[in-house]
Amino acid sequence: MYLVEVVPNFSTGDPVKAKLIADCFRNRKNVALLNCTADADHNRCVVTAAGAPQEIRSALIDSARVAAEEIDLNAHRGVHPRIGALDVLPVVPLEETPESVADELVRQVGQDLFDKLGLPVYFYEKSASAPFRRNLADVRRGGFEGLAKKTSEPLWRFDIGEKPHPTAGAVAVGVRKILVAFNMFLKEGTPLNVAVRVAERVRFSGGGLKCVKALGLFLERENRAQVSMNLTDFTCTRVHTVAELVKVELKPFGAEAERGELIGLAPYAAIYDAAEYMLMCQGAGAEQCRTLSVEDVLDAAGRELFLELERGQILDFALSDAFGREIKI
Amino acid sequence: MYLVEVVPNFSTGDPVKAKLIADCFRNRKNVALLNCTADADHNRCVVTAAGAPQEIRSALIDSARVAAEEIDLNAHRGVHPRIGALDVLPVVPLEETPESVADELVRQVGQDLFDKLGLPVYFYEKSASAPFRRNLADVRRGGFEGLAKKTSEPLWRFDIGEKPHPTAGAVAVGVRKILVAFNMFLKEGTPLNVAVRVAERVRFSGGGLKCVKALGLFLERENRAQVSMNLTDFTCTRVHTVAELVKVELKPFGAEAERGELIGLAPYAAIYDAAEYMLMCQGAGAEQCRTLSVEDVLDAAGRELFLELERGQILDFALSDAFGREIKI
Incomplete structure (x- = not known):
């Protein structure tokens, strides 16, 4: 069985919302929720989960749906930079899992996020479509508030989708090493x-x-x-x-x-x-x-x-x- | 007056040879010898000089001639990596001197080294002909002993010249920042x-x-x-x-x-x-x-x-x- 770690970061520090999000990774075959940390100052919830790519894919989309429903970035405060309700979604291949398997999952999840939830996507890090889009700090520069302007620039068009989601912004998805x-x-x-x-x-x-x-x-x-x-x-x-x-x-x-x-x-x-x-x-x-x-x-x-x-x-x-x-x- | 600093490194720790080399930078109009350090363990002599590009050019060629006459790398010992008697020749533009002026000096000196002394040249750092030739450590990898083999590889042909000088090797010349x-x-x-x-x-x-x-x-x-x-x-x-x-x-x-x-x-x-x-x-x-x-x-x-x-x-x-x-x- 191929194994990937995913570390989705959500823009909420609310423990109730964090629990709803974390629950998406529970009680699924071949998926393990390893950690969930929610912090009110960063206003951020970081989930660590691992599992087989396709089961992880379903869990990720469910959690993105909860985030899009529960989080309105127009009312968001917090010291951590962010562009989306589900802000960034790193995928890490573990053990003998080839990087190509992780990258395929990234493409699938990216397409799902747009098709099912209307969330536009930047691919970043190893999945980036150009070297200047690799660095998450560059992808995220300008934040949710600057997203409409950023993505109107030819160099910073989304990889999937055209306009930011009005309340849930956009998602950066990519394969990276363990961080x-x-x-x-x-x-x-x-x-x-x-x-x-x-x-x-x-x-x-x-x-x-x-x-x-x-x-x-x-x-x-x-x-x-x-x-x-x-x-x-x-x-x-x-x-x-x-x-x-x-x-x-x-x-x-x-x-x-x-x-x-x-x-x-x-x-x-x-x-x-x-x-x-x-x-x-x-x-x-x-x-x-x-x-x-x-x-x-x-x-x-x-x-x-x-x-x-x-x-x-x-x-x-x-x-x-x-x-x-x-x-x- | 444009002003450049040059920091030629010579493969000798012998104080007598070091003095002969340093003397090439003395008593010239618009040239100042700022420092000369010779070290027996590194078996290396580092000259720091500054001045107007054309007068510096003459001094550099004179010093390279002394080095080529006095130093035989076949008999050289020392812990410092090196490919030449005059091993590396960095040029640093100072004050308002444009980088292009320093780079022109690099090209001229490179051509002089080959035309007047038969020394082949790699351009490195900001003067490199390809990104993988920028880093001096890469240019110098293999040392004097590996030079003939290295420069026979298509990617590592000299920028000027074809074969290493039998006793004086080759010279790396380039514009760089202050080091x-x-x-x-x-x-x-x-x-x-x-x-x-x-x-x-x-x-x-x-x-x-x-x-x-x-x-x-x-x-x-x-x-x-x-x-x-x-x-x-x-x-x-x-x-x-x-x-x-x-x-x-x-x-x-x-x-x-x-x-x-x-x-x-x-x-x-x-x-x-x-x-x-x-x-x-x-x-x-x-x-x-x-x-x-x-x-x-x-x-x-x-x-x-x-x-x-x-x-x-x-x-x-x-x-x-x-x-x-x-x-x-």
């Missing part, structure tokens, strides 16, 4: 501009690390500034390196990180690397690290990344539990 | 493989920082491993960020940096940024930093970068002194 979404909250009282400056310096576009995107945000409910980051290839640029560089860039502002946050699931390899880094910094040998229990790895990586890690947040374990066999990322 | 060459020596006893691993992690290609190239080397005479780095755009990726990341990546190996080293000159802006970072980390405000004397800036940046900085190593000052007017980078 690690890692945020760092700064201590209370740290002004937003520090988070913005640090994000600029840590991210690739500002001269920082390869495969890192970052934004500085202020989360009202937390009353804290946040450096919000996406690592687009954790095998290339490692999570703990990013965390360490954030600390370096915070220092001249007299600022400090208070707590890390993983959105969705993280691969065990990334967590292991963070644990190894932390323990080796404390004097452990590389061989000692290889004999650690999973619990010790989660504990050490959690200390390195300023957060508490549970088995359920590790993609490999969540998949293995859901499908009853060992699945390695 | 900061910054090395970090590791404490005695640190094994080479630590420098290699850290270099891999810090450099862009390994998932590290944008605009950073890095190699791990062992310098016999110093009896120390070194992380040798080139920053190809210091306005994008800052020198002190690189230094801090090297420290981060050294930590799990229980290793430490002992001393920094600038090869050639560095722009004041880069040094100021490093000083500001260091002082702000110690509690100074950004405004306080703006009122520092030049001496204070050199001192603070030197502490941040583990080295002693003098006015003469600052490109802006060296140029201003040489040409008798204020020149800012």
Whole structure:
């Protein structure tokens, strides 16, 4: 059985709506809901699910229908950039699943979104129709409010559809690698501009690390500034390196990180690397690290990344539990 | 008067030969020799000079002639990669000098090298004839020893000339931005493989920082491993960020940096940024930093970068002194 991970992001932080959306991925054959995180400040709900392509396809369309019915972007507030009620829909091939299978699913879901729900689609990342449309930040630039103008420009016409949906905007759909979404909250009282400056310096576009995107945000409910980051290839640029560089860039502002946050699931390899880094910094040998229990790895990586890690947040374990066999990322 | 900086690199660490080479840039109208560093371990001599394009052109050809006469790469040893006696010849437009003027000089010097000395030429960086020939590391891959085979491949034919010069190899010539060459020596006893691993992690290609190239080397005479780095755009990726990341990546190996080293000159802006970072980390405000004397800036940046900085190593000052007017980078 081919296996794909999907990580649809919806523009709501409302727990009731988030539950309606997550329910679309429950009680289906060959589909497992692995995680659902809803956040009121970002006003965003991120679902992580995995399964066989065609069953995942039905679940995705059902969830997009709920989102289109429940979310009106004209009344939407939130610090996270977005163009749609179902804002972005990444598809990741797992195990031996060929990229072409994931891409076929992307094309099918894109067509479904338009045919069944009237939602126009941009294909992005590996599914993009042109190199300048690969980067999600570029696809999403201008947000829901700027969508009508953007898509009237010849270079930014939708891949499917012509006009934005009046209340649900548009959807970016594409095949990509596993992404690690890692945020760092700064201590209370740290002004937003520090988070913005640090994000600029840590991210690739500002001269920082390869495969890192970052934004500085202020989360009202937390009353804290946040450096919000996406690592687009954790095998290339490692999570703990990013965390360490954030600390370096915070220092001249007299600022400090208070707590890390993983959105969705993280691969065990990334967590292991963070644990190894932390323990080796404390004097452990590389061989000692290889004999650690999973619990010790989660504990050490959690200390390195300023957060508490549970088995359920590790993609490999969540998949293995859901499908009853060992699945390695 | 148009003004260009040139930073020709020659494959010799012999101080006598280095002096002969450097002398080619002395006592010429509209040409200033700003720096000459010869290092026996790298077996390399780096000249920094600036001046009017046509006078610089004559000096460059004279120095290439000396190098071709004095250096036989068949007998060459040294840890630094190289393809020629005059190995690489970067041209940097300064002040209001258009890039096209620097590129014209590159074409002229390239033709001179072949016509007058029989040296074949690759154009690289901004002067490259194809995108895959931009990166110096790719142009130089295989070294002098692999040059005959490399240039027999259709994709890697020389831009000028057909066969490598039997003793002096070939020359890479091109327009590029100002480059900061910054090395970090590791404490005695640190094994080479630590420098290699850290270099891999810090450099862009390994998932590290944008605009950073890095190699791990062992310098016999110093009896120390070194992380040798080139920053190809210091306005994008800052020198002190690189230094801090090297420290981060050294930590799990229980290793430490002992001393920094600038090869050639560095722009004041880069040094100021490093000083500001260091002082702000110690509690100074950004405004306080703006009122520092030049001496204070050199001192603070030197502490941040583990080295002693003098006015003469600052490109802006060296140029201003040489040409008798204020020149800012």
